[in-house]
Amino acid sequence: MTILEAVRLLRTKKVSSVELTQLSLHRIARLNPRLNAFITVTEERALSRARQADEELARGIDRGLLHGLPVAVKDVFSTKGVRTTCGSKIFAGFVPERDAAVVERLEAGGAVIVGKTNMHELAFGVTSNNPHFGPVRNPWNLDRVAGGSSGGSGAAVAAGMVFMAMGSDTGGSIRIPASFCGVTGLKPTFGRVSRFGVMPLDFSLDHMGPLTRSVRDAAVALSVIAGYDARDETSSRDPVGNYLAEDNTSMRSVRVGVPTNYYFEKLDPAAERSVRQAAKVAGELGAEIVEVTVPDIAAINVIGRVILHAEAAALMEPYLRRREDFGPDVLALLDQGRLLAATDYVNAQRLRRLKLQEFIRLFADVDCLFTPTTPTAAPRLGQAWFEFEGEKEDVRLSSTRFVRAVNVIGFPAISVPCGLDADGMPLGLQIIGGPFQEALILRVASALETASGRLRLPEL
Amino acid sequence: MKNWRLIASGMNLGIPETNWELLAPVMDDLEAAFRPLISLIPFETEPAVIFQLFPHLP
Numbered sequence: 020m021t022i023l024e025a026v027r028l029l030r031t032k033k034v035s036s037v038e039l040t041q042l043s044l045h046r047i048a049r050l051n052p053r054l055n056a057f058i059t060v061t062e063e064r065a066l067s068r069a070r071q072a073d074e075e076l077a078r079g080i081d082r083g084l085l086h087g088l089p090v091a092v093k094d095v096f097s098t099k100g101v102r103t104t105c106g107s108k109i110f111a112g113f114v115p116e117r118d119a120a121v122v123e124r125l126e127a128g129g130a131v132i133v134g135k136t137n138m139h140e141l142a143f144g145v146t147s148n149n150p151h152f153g154p155v156r157n158p159w160n161l162d163r164v165a166g167g168s169s170g171g172s173g174a175a176v177a178a179g180m181v182f183m184a185m186g187s188d189t190g191g192s193i194r195i196p197a198s199f200c201g202v203t204g205l206k207p208t209f210g211r212v213s214r215f216g217v218m219p220l221d222f223s224l225d226h227m228g229p230l231t232r233s234v235r236d237a238a239v240a241l242s243v244i245a246g247y248d249a250r251d252e253t254s255s256r257d258p259v260g261n262y263l264a265e266d267n268t269s270m271r272s273v274r275v276g277v278p279t280n281y282y283f284e285k286l287d288p289a290a291e292r293s294v295r296q297a298a299k300v301a302g303e304l305g306a307e308i309v310e311v312t313v314p315d316i317a318a319i320n321v322i323g324r325v326i327l328h329a330e331a332a333a334l335m336e337p338y339l340r341r342r343e344d345f346g347p348d349v350l351a352l353l354d355q356g357r358l359l360a361a362t363d364y365v366n367a368q369r370l371r372r373l374k375l376q377e378f379i380r381l382f383a384d385v386d387c388l389f390t391p392t393t394p395t396a397a398p399r400l401g402q403a404w405f406e407f408e409g410e411k412e413d414v415r416l417s418s419t420r421f422v423r424a425v426n427v428i429g430f431p432a433i434s435v436p437c438g439l440d441a442d443g444m445p446l447g448l449q450i451i452g453g454p455f456q457e458a459l460i461l462r463v464a465s466a467l468e469t470a471s472g473r474l475r476l477p478e479l
Numbered sequence: 480m481k482n483w484r485l486i487a488s489g490m491n492l493g494i495p496e497t498n499w500e501l502l503a504p505v506m507d508d509l510e511a512a513f514r515p516l517i518s519l520i521p522f523e524t525e526p527a528v529i530f531q532l533f534p535h536l537p
Contacts (some may be wrong), residue, residue, distance in 0.1 A: 223527070223528065223529065252529065253529055317512070318512075318516055321509065321512040321513050321516065322513075322516065324509060325509070325513055339493075340493070342493065342495075351498065351501065351502060351505075354487075354492065354494050354498065354502060355502070355505060355506060355509070357487075357490070357492055358483055358486055358487060358492075358502075358506055363513065365526050366516075366517050366520060366526075367513070368526030368527045368528050369520050369524045369525065369526045369527070370516055370517075370519070370520060371526075371527040372524055372525065372526070372527040373519070373520065373521075373524060375527065
């Protein structure tokens, strides 16, 4: 069931918020021992909110499309009085005294938060194989990872535990689990959604966004969480768009760029086929398909790694004497950051400005880009390498190869399910839009979803 | 290539000897990919770091 389907049932009194919340909690209780998607379940708080939501609806108070619906937030979002671990041992006992801006907006919109989702430690990785809280498992195949770092959010949505789960994305951490779990994941433009109250990984690359079962649901969620927040210095005053426009079936006058370089190298042929098929469908729906040469994505990825490692290491510096409290993969990344020179960080930020200008020039010719989200479907738990044409590639570098650059330039991007690989595991299509063009990429993604049908999620 | 062990030692980073087998090649690769990009930066290019002053704040 999607958000919009649940809203209809709720408004016609065929179901109550308490019933939906109880269903969500029962499903979490039944499936979490297998999936490990949640670190904390806030049953009491959720049921109290659900009762309040029902009372309000009965009195004619309607807070919007998320009113009364069970949702979850990744365990990086501060929740007043509820521990917020960031998936780490370092913050395992941290109980915030305030809510994150996103949590405030969700609750002001009537959403019922049922818990905090599991994740890669410190949001610094792509597998959510968490050494402190256990690995998140993929609902499509329990031996596969759910992706990361917002793996618990991806698994929770794919398993039908909640209608929407919030994630954060510093180098692909919403889009990768969306791709691996067969759900929709939206990374908005930098500044579109407030970062206030979110435990940071990287000050200039962190983005907040929803994971949902449909594109329209992502549009609903963005409508609730988007907007200016004076408490986040990087928050934008650009007006919030209409993300739920009526016409979501046509792509007339949309110029879809399909890269001729980089994005179709070193990947599963099934991933390439599925993206090219999506471009074909877009063309049939009226889009103009334009072959484009994209800027040097490999270089942008390197720039992104220098920025990320340096900022994350600076952030975690006070804790790095407690080496035994970090997982080995995260510790290795933080050590990389500490070895970088200050001049490298400054030069990476200078290069970032140049690459942003190159992307802005590219978007004079296209409205959006179609690329694979990841080169492959989800790897197995514990898998360290992928092999492409006889060459080994680290799972982290491979999984972020097509998504990291979008964080460096701050443009919005959405990952939507786009077929299955030979093992029946989901693949993702990434649609990248121009700055603050969330409405456009949501419309394009929704048209594709309407034309191709929603991916049937696994029975659990 | 840089001597990462020496840099870490000089900075007293406390990185155990056993970590270098994996860490050094990763740093070498990152350095090899990043260093050539620096020569592409026009002199006047400013970094994209955001810093704002709000006149209404004390």
